[in-house]
Amino acid sequence: MDSVEAEHGGVQPVLTALKGTPAEIAPSTYYAQKSRPPSARSVRDQILVEQIKEVHVKNLEVYGARKVWHEMRRQGHQVAKCTVERLMRAEGVRGVTRDKHPRTTKPAAETERPCDLVRRDFTASRPNQLWVADLTYVRTADGWVYVAFVLDVYSRMIVGWQVSISLYTELALDALQMGIWRREHASQDVAGLVHHSDRGVQLRFKGS
Template identity: 65%
Template sequence: MIVDYIDAHKTDYGVEPICRVLAQAGVQIAPSTYYAAKTRPPSARAIRDAELVEQIHQIHGENYAVYGARKVYAELKRQGIRVARCTVERLMCAEGLRGITRSKNPRTTIASVDTERPADLVNRGFITSAPDQLWVADITYVRTFAGWTYAAFVIDVFSRRIVGWQLSTSLRTDLALDALEMGIWTREHAGQNLSQLIHHSDRGVQYRAVRYTNALPMPARSPRSAAAAIAC
């Protein structure tokens, strides 16, 4: 590593001055030692490291630079390349290669404490006799290379059809609201009657926002239903 450092700066400062500064900093290396290292043939370990570095770069690049040492090591092992995991970690660190660390799963339900809580009218009885009697709204998420993406759905329990949906990179109220408005528009333009509709969701702030409540069909505003337990 010291030899590499001298190589990188010797054109600007010269070998002897660099060695003097390094000695003052407590790193003892004489110019003769540097020149001896440059003329000495590379060791078997250095040759092996160079080969591994090339293979590690290839695996890391082919997997969109998301693999860390553990997965790179597993892929090398799968390809029949014998190497210790600590060696992979050392070489990746020296090359500045690192994987993408998985973050904790996002929390999609944050309970609202400032608004009136609708009763649970469903009580896990997700059975209906006709379409548009019970809609269930929920938000889920999926990990992408760009980060978390959230998906809001409104599902008709009878047909199991997704009547409304929306995607977003944030848990804004508009995410759930857009999915609801799509469902209402789709069903009303299909000539469906929403007068007996019950809307069921968790007690997250998105579903209890005033804008969301006002967007519900008038008959569904009163028979709103919210799960008794928060589903995170």
């Protein structure tokens, strides 16, 4: 009620308004509570909160209650795991949630599958002879992102890539088109290029 006193010039109007209601508070009860010193538990909780926040910040704010508790124990702080959980919840301190790994390949048996033009022979004797494509995912602070990339087998260089928060069919095609544009922009010949990808529907387009 301290804020009420500051804004309205005293707590008495509030106590008067509450009189006769289920929330009625006797003036003596209010002033006794206000003058009472902090309990030993509240004092210790405040110390623990500072220690918890320090551990959380030093670990890039990714630790949840279990890891914070383990770290505090390693530092010699005697505290129960449930206490750490309670204080973190009260202070709104959270770790990074471990999401389930997303799927990058979605088979589609009903569509035509291009032939394997390289017959599993992933070698090349010159640049722009064979490119291979793949999809992967990366976890960021804001969630999972998908990355499609195309690699030149001869140089092991990534020639094209594309990043998206959703897995759409054109993602891999955009990465391929980027690679072709970059090589053509550098006046390199891509005639006869073979592009190889897996059998996921996102990567299913014919190389030539």
